[in-house]
Each structure stands twice: as C-alpha cells, then as structure tokens.
Amino acid sequence: MKIDRRNFFRAIGATGVSLALGDQISAASKNEESTDVFAILYDSTRCVGCQSCEYACAEAHNLPEPSESIEADIMRLTNENRRTVVNAFNTSKGEITIKHQCMHCLEPACVSACLTQAMYKTPEGPVIWRADKCMGCRYCMISCPFDAPKFEFHSPNPKIVKCDMCYQRTQQGLIPACVENCPAEAILYGKRSELLRDARKRIVESPELYNDYIYGENEAGGTGFLYLASVPFEELGFRTNIQKSSYPALSKSFLYSVPFVFVLWPTLLLGIHEATKNNHTKNIDEDE
Template sequence: MMDRRHFLKLASAATASVISTKGYASEPTGEIEFVGVLTDVTRCIGCRACEKACAHANNLPEPPEVIEKEYESGRRTSVDQWTVVNRYHTPKGHVFVKKQCMHCWQPACASACLTNAMYKTKEGPVIWRESKCMGCRYCMVACPFMIPRFEYHSPIPRIRKCIMCWPRLEKGKKPACVEVCPTGTLSFDQKRQLMENGRSRIYANPKTYIPKIYGEFEVGGTGWLYLSHVDFDKIDYRTDLGTTPYPEYTKGFLFSVPVILILWPSMMLALHFLISRENSMNEGGSTS
C-alpha cells in the first residue's frame, strides 16, 4: 500500500508538472526548423496509395476497399486509419483530398494535455506518448480539426492519430505517404521551403490555383499545407478558424483560475499513478 507521504509527493510533483508544462504551447525556439508536408490538391488522383502506406508504416489494419458512394460520405480518420482520401463534387469537377492531422505550429491538443503526452517535437510533428497519457481526452476536445481518436472498445485504450511517421523521420526518412505518392501530390521539406514552393506554383499558374496556401496562417499555422484550385470550404476545410493559435485564447485563463482548478487535475493525476501502481503490485502478487 502507498502511504500518505508518498501520495502527497506524487501530487506535488504532478502539480509542478502541470504548472511548468503550460508554457510549451508557445512556438518552440531553436536552430532546428520545423518540417511539414505540402499537398497539391490539383495533382491527387484518389489512388489511396497514401492510405496503404500509412497503414503499413504504423502497423495499422489494411484500409478497407471503398465503394463509389463512400468516397462522397466524408470519411474521417479513425483509430485504425490515420489518413483518408475523400472525393468532393465542386464547380471544377471531382476533387480528391487527403486528410490527416494538421500538425499545428502551436497545437491546441498539446496545450490541453495535462501530462505532456501529446507533444510538439522540436522538428515539428505532433506526436502522442503512451507512457505519459492518463486518458483524459482533453486533446480530442481541444483540436479544431477533430483529429485525435480514442480506442473506446479497447481494454487498454490509446489516443490515435497521424504522427507524420515520426519514427521514420528520426531515421532520416520521409513520411510513408509522401514516399509512395505516384503523382507528386505530397512534398516533404522544411516549412519555409514548402511555402516558397507553394508561392512559386501559384505565381507561375495563377489560372490554376487560388491565391492561398491553407495552413500558412490558420490557427497560427500548421505543418500540413494545401494548394487548391477550388475554394477550401468546397473540400471540407474550415475557413472560420482565424489566425490566432488556439492556446493563446487560454493564456489569461491559466493565470487567473483559482488554485483548486490547478490542483484538482494534479490530484487526479497522482491518483492515476497510485491506481496504476496498485494494479501492478496486485498483478505481481497474483503471479507469485
């Protein structure tokens, strides 16, 4: 059994963790430049090679076959499928669009995470760290793009979403979807270079592209960028998000809330550790 002193130590440590980690919502600094992916909607043919590559790279189930009608059903990402390609009817014909986590520059999901499980790497991708997650699902509520998914039917549920193939990036490889795309729809690079490439395409083909790169300013900027020849609201991308990073909206609140609102999540976190430890001890004792 855990004594009171040990429990209070955990609570204190958790409190310090909550208070100290709220600053990471601001944009990381350093010499390493953020990387990202530029998606050129005009080049996508709906082959879904990116879906299969994503599944293979992340040990996910093979994407199901999609019948004609399902292309227009507005498929969303899921715990088993971190990227999906949908087809949209637009004034300029059918348009295929790949969707996944946008990897925001100042991610609301990471800002809302009490345990730093949802984490913005210094390279740019937003990843999820299982060992730190307490299952509060605040990241799901915070995300303006409604991307994080929770394994409700799993005995050990996890948060699931695109992590920009972070393990591959650590080895110097490109995201799997970028590597297999047969039409050059996807380009992986530093965001600064992606923005230059995107602007060059718009400048060289003003009759093809609308003069906007989606993700340049939305919610403070995102790591996944889009070029399109149709308005973005026609392909199910929100145009009402504004340019302010979502964590900025909570800064004043975090400095003005009563102490109990800071301590309560910390106490719950300590309780989470306590229960986990007790379960581990019981399991260990049952096998002895």
C-alpha cells in the first residue's frame, strides 16, 4: 500500500483522536458499568446477631471457626483469621448488631495503591486479592480508609486477607456464603442499582424503623456494600470522617504532574547548564 502525505496525516489524525477520546469513551462506559456491579445490601434492623455469617464465611474460606461471642460495645475487628465480624452496640434505640467486612468500593483505594495489580476490582464488582502477583508491601492497608485488608504477620509466606464477596462461589453461580446462610435475610446479594432501589423503598415504606441514610451509597465514592440501620452510623462504630468522593482521586494530581516534570525538567536543566557554562571557565580562572 502506498502512503501519500494526505493519507499519512489522515491516519495520524485518526490515531490522535482515538487516543485522546478513546480513553474518555471507555472511561464513561466503565463508570456506568461500575455502578451496576454486583453488591450486597445489609439491613441491620433484620440482623439478630446470630453470627451465622461468621461461621459460614470461616467454612467457605477454610478459616478457623469463630471462637468469641458478641458482647455489646466491645468492638471486634476483622483479622487474618476472620474476614467478617458482627458487633453489638448500645445505641439510642437499644442494642443493635452490625456486620463488618471489606466494603468493595467502586473506586477502591487499595486497587489504585497496588503496584502489582494483585488487588483487583473485578468487572463483576468484588475486589479480590491475587497471591501470585502480591509482593506483600502492604500499601493497600495504608491506603484503605476502612482498614479492610489484613496481613498474616506471623507467616513466612503471608497473605492479604479480606472479604472477596465469595468471588469463586459467585463465578460458579452460587451466592456469597454469608448471604446464603443468613437466617434472618438481613443480607441480600444482587445488582447494586436494584439493591439501592430496594433500600430506598424500605426507608420510604417504614420511616419509623429506619434512619434515613444508606451507608455506602456515596462513602468513598460509593461502595459495593450498602448498609441500612435504625440509628445514625456513628452510633454503630462506623468512621464518620470517610470522604464522599473517590480516594484514588487524592493522588491523581500528583500522578498527572509526573509526565510534565519528565518532559520539562530535562529541558530546563540542559538549558540552565548551557546558560551557565561560562561560569565554569571563569571560576577556574579565578582559582588559578
């Protein structure tokens, strides 16, 4: 094929446009997709605190059986041996139990922090960890606003442990273990948009029962775990200072400046070097 000048420029132009726009187009469609991922709605007004989810989770992931029972106002945390915990709090509306685990953010800080793509946001929604890529730097733990990833500090071959929304089970057509085993139907698995609609409906239908807030709708730019409760979430041991926008955006401006520095600095430095060259010979003359 012969390439004349016109065709050449046409090709260059097309490439340039698709390079510039392609990103935005795919980014836009990605956003739409990412808000309709699979998610979990947890309704604490239905939770009876039976810890069935803890037992089911331990069994599904070969973790030791939970040994502690729930005590009011004693905050148990997830760790390398348990991916989910249920805690109880004495609140303005009596004792309330609530489940904790990874929030599966739509724009996860841990994923953008990972330098080996070991932390991975699957297109289906769950944020998973991949052992063969991870180098164990724990930057995901530093970055996660919910402190979700946990590390096996006492193993020579340590793993990052956190809820993965039973990714392997859902790939086989099953639903997450905690959802399946909840006797009170407090945990629902489904498309995020449908779950949000369901959550809003519940609030509208029984305003006396619910605190008018869906935790996770906007926290950290939206999460894949949505919460309903009868009291404000501060009373349930939730962090209230979580920002409502994406965490990866916090380091974006720094990362965007990198290519500019990479182009501008060498040019400037070389320019200054050339401009001050004469100083060099002058200084030598002064010395001698």
